[in-house]
Amino acid sequence: MDLKTKALTKSIWVFHFAAASCNNCDIEILDALTPKFDLERFGILLVGSIRHADVILATGAISHKAAVRLKRLYEQAPQPCLVVAVGSCACSMCIFRDSYNMAGPFDGLVPVHAYIPGCPPKPEAIIMGVVKLVKALKKG
Amino acid sequence: MAKTLFYFIVFPGFLFTALIGLLVSWIDRKVTARVQWRVGPPLLQPFYDFVKLLGKETIAPQAGAKLTFLFSPIFGLAAVTIVSTMLWLVMISPEKTFLGDLIVVIYLLTIPSISIIIGGFASGNPLASLGASREMKMVLAYELPFILAIFTPVIKAQGIIRLGDLLQYQWANSIFLNSWSGFIAFVVAIICMQAKLALVPFDIPEAETEIVAGPYIEYSGAPLALHKLTRWMMLFVVPIFLVVMFMGGILFSGWHILWGILKYVLLLLIIILIRNTNPRLRIDQAIKFFWGPMTILAVIGVILAFLGI
Numbered sequence: 001m002d003l004k005t006k007a008l009t010k011s012i013w014v015f016h017f018a019a020a021s022c023n024n025c026d027i028e029i030l031d032a033l034t035p036k037f038d039l040e041r042f043g044i045l046l047v048g049s050i051r052h053a054d055v056i057l058a059t060g061a062i063s064h065k066a067a068v069r070l071k072r073l074y075e076q077a078p079q080p081c082l083v084v085a086v087g088s089c090a091c092s093m094c095i096f097r098d099s100y101n102m103a104g105p106f107d108g109l110v111p112v113h114a115y116i117p118g119c120p121p122k123p124e125a126i127i128m129g130v131v132k133l134v135k136a137l138k139k140g
Numbered sequence: 141m142a143k144t145l146f147y148f149i150v151f152p153g154f155l156f157t158a159l160i161g162l163l164v165s166w167i168d169r170k171v172t173a174r175v176q177w178r179v180g181p182p183l184l185q186p187f188y189d190f191v192k193l194l195g196k197e198t199i200a201p202q203a204g205a206k207l208t209f210l211f212s213p214i215f216g217l218a219a220v221t222i223v224s225t226m227l228w229l230v231m232i233s234p235e236k237t238f239l240g241d242l243i244v245v246i247y248l249l250t251i252p253s254i255s256i257i258i259g260g261f262a263s264g265n266p267l268a269s270l271g272a273s274r275e276m277k278m279v280l281a282y283e284l285p286f287i288l289a290i291f292t293p294v295i296k297a298q299g300i301i302r303l304g305d306l307l308q309y310q311w312a313n314s315i316f317l318n319s320w321s322g323f324i325a326f327v328v329a330i331i332c333m334q335a336k337l338a339l340v341p342f343d344i345p346e347a348e349t350e351i352v353a354g355p356y357i358e359y360s361g362a363p364l365a366l367h368k369l370t371r372w373m374m375l376f377v378v379p380i381f382l383v384v385m386f387m388g389g390i391l392f393s394g395w396h397i398l399w400g401i402l403k404y405v406l407l408l409l410i411i412i413l414i415r416n417t418n419p420r421l422r423i424d425q426a427i428k429f430f431w432g433p434m435t436i437l438a439v440i441g442v443i444l445a446f447l448g449i
Contacts, residue, residue, distance in 0.1 A: 004195035010188040038178040040169070043185055049353045051199060051360040054192070078197035078360040 008054060008080065009134045011043040015053030015077070019070055020102070021060025024120040025087035029057055032123035044130065055082045055133075058106050061089040061096040067103035074110045082113040084133060086126060091115045152228030154221045161372035162186040168375065168412055175416045186372065190365050198361035203264030209358070212262060213366035216255035219248040220373045227380055230303045231389045237304030245303070245381060246290060249336070252370050253279050256345070259367070260355025271354025274423050275345035278335055281430035282342075286332035288438035292316075292325035293385050295445040303384065310388035317386050321444035326386045328438045330407070333378050334414055335430070338371070341418040342426055379407040 018026045033039055033046055047053055050073050062070060074081070085106045088094040093105045106112050113136070116129035147153055165186045173180025200206045223245050230237050253275055260272025293316040294301050297309045316322035335342035346354040359367060383389060383403050390400025421429065 003191060007188045007191035007195060011185065011192045035173075035176045035178040038173070038180075040173060040181050041179045043181060043188060047353070049357040051358055052353065052356075052364065054196075076199070078199050080196070 005137060009137050012054050012130070012134075013045050013047045013052055014055045014057050015047055015050055016057045017059070017070065017073060019058060019060040019066035019090075019106075020063035021087065021089060025059040025090070025118075028120040028123055029059065029086060029126060032126045037123050037127060039127070039130075042130070050076045051078060053077050053081060055084055055130075056110075057084050057086055058112075059086045059090050061093045061099070061102045062104065062106065062109065063101055064103045067109055070106075070109055082133065082137075083110050084114040084116065084129060085112050086116045086129070087121060088117050088119045091117050094119065147229060148221065148225050152232075153225045156228075157221060157224040157373050157376060158369060161369065161374075161376045162190070164376045164408065165372040167408065168415075171409070171412045172416055175413075190369060193365035193368070194362055196361040198363060199358075201264045201358045204358065205262040205264070208258060208262040210363055212255045212259035213359075213363050213370060214255075215258075216252035216370040217366055217373070219251035219255075220370055220377055223248045223381070224373065224377045227303075227377065227384055230307065231384065232392055234304030234307045237302040239302060241303050242290075242294070242301055242306070246287060249374075249378065249381070250279065250283065252374055253336070255370070256355050256367070259359070259363075260345075263355070263358040265358050267352050268355050268357045271345045271352075271357070275338075275355060277423055277427060278338075278342065278345060281427040282332045282335040282434075285328050285430055285434040285438040286336065288435065288442055289325040289328040289332065290385060292321050292438075292441045292445045295442060296321055296448075307384065307389045311391065315386065315388040319444075320449045321441045322386060324437060324441035324444065326382070328434055328441065329382055329386070330410060331434060332430070333382060334411060335426070336378055337374055337411065339411060339415045341414075341421045343420060344423050344426060347420070375408075375411075379404055379411070382407060 016026065016029055031037070033044075050056075056073070056077065058070070060066070074083070083106060085091050089096060090106050093099075093102060096102050103109070114129050114133040116126055118125050121129070149155065163186075166181065166183055169185070170180040198210070200209055226241060226245060230241070257272045257275050257279075260268040260275065263269070293306060296316060296319060297306060300306055300309055310316060317326055338344075338346055346356065356364065356367060383400070387403045390397060390403070
């Protein structure tokens with residue numbers, strides 16, 4: 001594994017994008033970043049600017065307005081940028097799949113690299129999802 | 141010529157300052173984590189951050205001034221490297237000082253802030269401009285008491301202005317911290333140093349809300365890595381400058397080296413603990429604070445130095 005990928009697995013800066021979610025997944029993501037779970041020991045930091053981000057933590061079943069912004073955000077992120085869909089709505093739209101104002105799950109709009117199902121997923125599940133993402137990155 | 145290059149690039153210049161800057165930023169994060177009852181990142185974390193940022197794509201915004209945007213971190217990095225080289229060479233052999241080097245150091249230490257301001261304004265982003273304008277206001281605010289505090293030792297030593305002569309004066313007589321004027325100036329200088337390093341409670345330019353990153357908002361990849369490295373190196377260099385001015389620098393003989401390192405660690409701990417126990421100020425509160433109580437305190441220190449106390 002080359003130095004670039006190794007550094008990327010050891011220092012992951014996450015950007016939180018809530019696309020018309022009910023905010024429960026957002027609260028769980030916030031919980032995962034509190035001192036109780038201490039994600040900083042894995043090098044994970046929350047960043048405010050999309051230009052600093054390595055992982056976009058995406059929640060919510062996307063509304064049409066959010067879809068426009070999501071595409072713009074994904075283009076603004078410097079590559080390599082990974083997308084992690086957190087929550088059942090982000091993975092597959094769940095109970096909103098026939099809704100008229102939802103623009104589809106995330107993998108219809110941007111490439112998604114990890115799915116963390118749950119409604120909402122516990123912070124332990126979010127951490128496990130990130131660990132699986134890191135292992136997949138290490139494999140290539 | 142080769143010796144000069146060695147001084148500037150390896151020791152005590154860029155490589156030495158950068159490596160110790162990485163270590164010091166790790167100490168900062170680890171102590172912050174411990175204060176918050178958590179574990180904190182591993183030792184090589186700043187190094188991983190830096191290498192990862194170098195491997196990311198560099199994006200220059202279309203609305204900004206591209207060349208200025210991409211090259212502004214380099215000025216700050218160069219200025220910090222030169223200051224570190226000057227300070228350590230003066231501590232190792234005080235006869236290498238030259239007339240006016242104190243003024244050069246003070247001038248060069250403002251350049252990292254200026255590079256942030258230039259980079260923020262060249263980003264073409266209104267939030268970056270806001271952050272850069274706050275950085276300008278901060279520089280106006282804290283430079284006044286900082287310079288008054290730095291010149292108090294000069295006044296106390298009856299007009300000695302070379303760094304090497306100031307060091308030798310402190311080794312011959314007592315360190316400036318032992319006098320009332322020196323102590324007051326030291327307290328003022330610590331608080332102004334907190335603002336110079338853009339740490340809480342004065343990290344107003346960067347973390348305006350925690351949502352956006354102020355002047356750094358459009359930076360990505362290698363320029364962002366250089367900006368962060370400049371900040372880490374400043375965390376190493378500015379307390380060393382204070383140690384030279386107020387605590388007699390680091391004497392390179394035997395046990396005094398350990399004693400000198402302990403002086404620096406004490407300053408670092410003061411910075412980290414102030415950082416962890418305070419909320420952030422608003423920009424108008426910060427300016428009123430620096431132009432009000434801090435300047436009055438610094439002027440009292442100057443008057444006491446003139447009286448020889």
